[in-house]
Amino acid sequence: MTQDENEIRKLLDIFQEGYVKRDTGYIEKFMEIYSKTDSSLIIGTNQQEVHRGLEGAKELFINDWNEWGDVDYNLETKDITVKGDMAWVFMDAEVKMKFPAEFINKGVVGMMKGVLEDEEISDRAKILDMLTYSALSLVEQSKGDIFECPIRVSLILTKEDEKWVIQHMHFSYPNTLFPSVRLGNWKKI
Secondary structure (H helix, E strand, O other): OOHHHHHHHHHHHHHHHHHHHOOHHHHHHHHHHEOOOOOOEEEOOOOOOEEEHHHHHHHHHHHHHHHOOEEEEEEEEEEEEEEOOEEEEEEEEEEEEEOOHHHHHHHHHHHHHHHHHOOOOOHHHHHHHHHHHHHHHHHHHHOOOEEEEEEEEEEEEEEEOOEEEEEEEEEEOOOOOOOOOOOOOHHHO
16 A cells, blocks of 8 residues: 555545534534645535535535534445546445434425426426425335435545645435436426
8 A cells, every 4th residue: 555545545534534523613624634726626416516615615514514414434445546646536435314204294395385386397297296206205204214325425636735635526326216307398298
């Protein structure tokens, strides 16, 4: 194992520790492993979750620690490749969240209200969306309040002042079904 790989492993340990502690008072220390450049980028699991720069990264991490579930990065699955002053890492993780039925129902009703108010969506598409949201919420509620989901994490690291830092991150849920978001004429069906 090279010195660079050892340093990257230490960075990943700090990364895991931040998600275990979930202490927003730790954010400044935690951000030492993140790039100071405005071109840094994090892509989260949510469609609107794209954060640039140090302040965007802080926002995402604090939100994750406050709102997301418990995340366990499986550092045993990590795959580290180093080429000069760049490195990339892939690892599996699991997120465990609690969503009581009341929470799911409130979210589904909110989505339905949004669909009903959207004048660009045809009546047929509104009905189909509401059926989909209803069925999905009932299926998920039948599985219990605890959601344990696999996630994938890709990191691109660069050296800043001779120290490895995270330049780019991408979180994703592996999906074996149809994509949950579609583009195209779905509003008109």
